[in-house]
Amino acid sequence: MSLFDKFQKNAVLYNALSEAGRNPFTVQMDEILGPTRAIVKGKEIVLAGTNNYLGLTFREEVVSAAQAAVAEQGAGTTGSRFANGTYASHKALERALAAFLGFSRCIVFSTGYQANLGAISALAAPGKDVIFIDADCHACIYDGCQLSGAETVRFRHNSPEDLDRRLSRLDGDEKYAGMGKLVCIEGMYSMFGDVAPAKEFLDVARRHGAYLFVDEAHSFGVYGESGRGVVEAQGVIDEIDFYSGTFSKSLVSIGGFVASNHPELDYLRFSARPYMFTASPSPANVAAATAALQCIAAEPDLRKRVWANARRVHEAFTQLGLETCAPPGPVIAVKLPDRETAFAAWSFLIDKGVYVNLAIPPGTPNAASILRLSVSAAHTNDDLDIVIDAYGAMAETFAQARVTA
Amino acid sequence: MADIQEDDDLVFHKICALLEPLNHKGVKLTRDTDLVADLEIDSVSVLDIVMDIEDNYDLSIPVNTISETRTIGELVDAIHALKKQQA
Numbered sequence: 210m211s212l213f214d215k216f217q218k219n220a221v222l223y224n225a226l227s228e229a230g231r232n233p234f235t236v237q238m239d240e241i242l243g244p245t246r247a248i249v250k251g252k253e254i255v256l257a258g259t260n261n262y263l264g265l266t267f268r269e270e271v272v273s274a275a276q277a278a279v280a281e282q283g284a285g286t287t288g289s290r291f292a293n294g295t296y297a298s299h300k301a302l303e304r305a306l307a308a309f310l311g312f313s314r315c316i317v318f319s320t321g322y323q324a325n326l327g328a329i330s331a332l333a334a335p336g337k338d339v340i341f342i343d344a345d346c347h348a349c350i351y352d353g354c355q356l357s358g359a360e361t362v363r364f365r366h367n368s369p370e371d372l373d374r375r376l377s378r379l380d381g382d383e384k385y386a387g388m389g390k391l392v393c394i395e396g397m398y399s400m401f402g403d404v405a406p407a408k409e410f411l412d413v414a415r416r417h418g419a420y421l422f423v424d425e426a427h428s429f430g431v432y433g434e435s436g437r438g439v440v441e442a443q444g445v446i447d448e449i450d451f452y453s454g455t456f457s458k459s460l461v462s463i464g465g466f467v468a469s470n471h472p473e474l475d476y477l478r479f480s481a482r483p484y485m486f487t488a489s490p491s492p493a494n495v496a497a498a499t500a501a502l503q504c505i506a507a508e509p510d511l512r513k514r515v516w517a518n519a520r521r522v523h524e525a526f527t528q529l530g531l532e533t534c535a536p537p538g539p540v541i542a543v544k545l546p547d548r549e550t551a552f553a554a555w556s557f558l559i560d561k562g563v564y565v566n567l568a569i570p571p572g573t574p575n576a577a578s579i580l581r582l583s584v585s586a587a588h589t590n591d592d593l594d595i596v597i598d599a600y601g602a603m604a605e606t607f608a609q610a611r612v613t614a
Numbered sequence: 615m616a617d618i619q620e621d622d623d624l625v626f627h628k629i630c631a632l633l634e635p636l637n638h639k640g641v642k643l644t645r646d647t648d649l650v651a652d653l654e655i656d657s658v659s660v661l662d663i664v665m666d667i668e669d670n671y672d673l674s675i676p677v678n679t680i681s682e683t684r685t686i687g688e689l690v691d692a693i694h695a696l697k698k699q700q701a
Binding site (some may be wrong): 218229339354355358360361362363365378379384569574585 | 624650654656657659661662664665668669672673674676677679699700
């Protein structure tokens with residue numbers, strides 16, 4: 210038995226994509242021209258498959274803050290948050306995020322993945338707590354559950370009724386009497402761009418004495434009156450227990466955070482292994498995220514632009530007869546009938562100079578094959594003309610992509 | 615004994631009914647059928663089927679308890695154990 214046998218099935222798929230000429234999972238951007246343009250294989254393309262929702266990657270304030278931090282604090286911290294890698298800049302960013310979100314405290318992790326992995330694995334313990342997760346939660350939430358060792362129950366996507374039913378099943382069971390309950394959902398889901406009914410989930414969680422953890426990785430900066438996410442838009446940000454986010458989307462850096470009003474959040478600093486046993490974010494990463502946060506707080510126009518762009522693209526796709534997976538939002542996913550059509554359509558689009566994401570099962574909910582497009586505040590009208598024209602030509606070429614004429 | 619045997623068959627048939635729409639290769643389903651190797655069902659779909667089973671039996675089947683489950687027979691046994699425990 211070879212170590213490598215288990216990879217065979219997916220290797221066949223992966224190799225088939227490479228042999229077809231273009232592998233969507235190995236695209237290399239040779240030159241980055243700006244927040245919405247890059248050179249791939251010698252050709253300029255429009256980037257419409259990043260998570261650069263507010264388009265701040267090249268903002269002068271952000272870039273110069275990162276440059277200054279490297280000069281003043283060095284290239285890396287060479288230490289962990291727990292032991293020897295916490296700088297004043299990490300603590301200042303924690304305070305800035307807590308103040309922006311309106312929580313009493315915040316912990317900065319080295320990636321968004323580790324923020325969820327660390328928080329969930331530390332908050333829940335085997336035999337003491339049960340975790341309830343939305344079926345469509347991101348891999349880092351699943352991995353956090355696994356690392357915690359606590360019993361984990363999946364509930365149907367975006368269904369507070371289903372969560373209620375699954376919590377009720379355990380309510381009468383002696384085995385679970387007195388155990389802690391943690392419910393995990395996301396604000397906006399990254400694949401389809403659909404949004405959680407956070408208020409209804411909060412009601413159900415409270416009814417059963419459960420804590421609510423909301424991952425706003427993709428919705429931070431974009432949703433809500435002041436960019437504080439889906440929970441702000443739905444008026445429950447002050448009531449949820451834990452708010453997690455990432456620096457790698459609207460904050461255009463790398464790192465992550467968890468915020469809360471529970472004073473006990475600070476216990477994670479000596480309990481969450483993905484916080485304790487990895488290097489802290491580099492000074493440049495921290496400075497870039499801090500500067501981007503200031504832009505988000507000061508410029509509501511960024512949100513207006515990303516939403517105007519999202520509405521324009523969504524309306525155009527609907528007119529083309531394409532099936533979108535959610536109402537207008539920064540992620541606009543188009544459903545295609547099968548994996549083969551989705552791959553052919555993805556290749557067609559990149560040949561037309563438009564980069565989006567191909568997402569296929571098992572990486573997608575409901576075994577859907579989709580083209581995931583993300584809109585940026587930095588997309589110009591020219592960028593969006595190119596995107597919409599390319600999708601129009603794609604809809605002509607692949608008639609099966611259209612659900613309406 | 616007869617009761618247990620019958621119950622066993624019912625759970626087995628119920629699981630087969632839930633798996634049939636995903637049995638694209640028309641494999642004959644037995645207790646030894648491996649969900650991933652024989653039926654080529656991906657990990658997410660296995661979890662979705664487990665949700666249907668939970669609702670069918672009004673039972674809680676934590677993700678961890680089935681992560682070691684590979685065959686239909688193991689799934690049937692796990693459901694029996696949980697039914698007994700949560701009865």
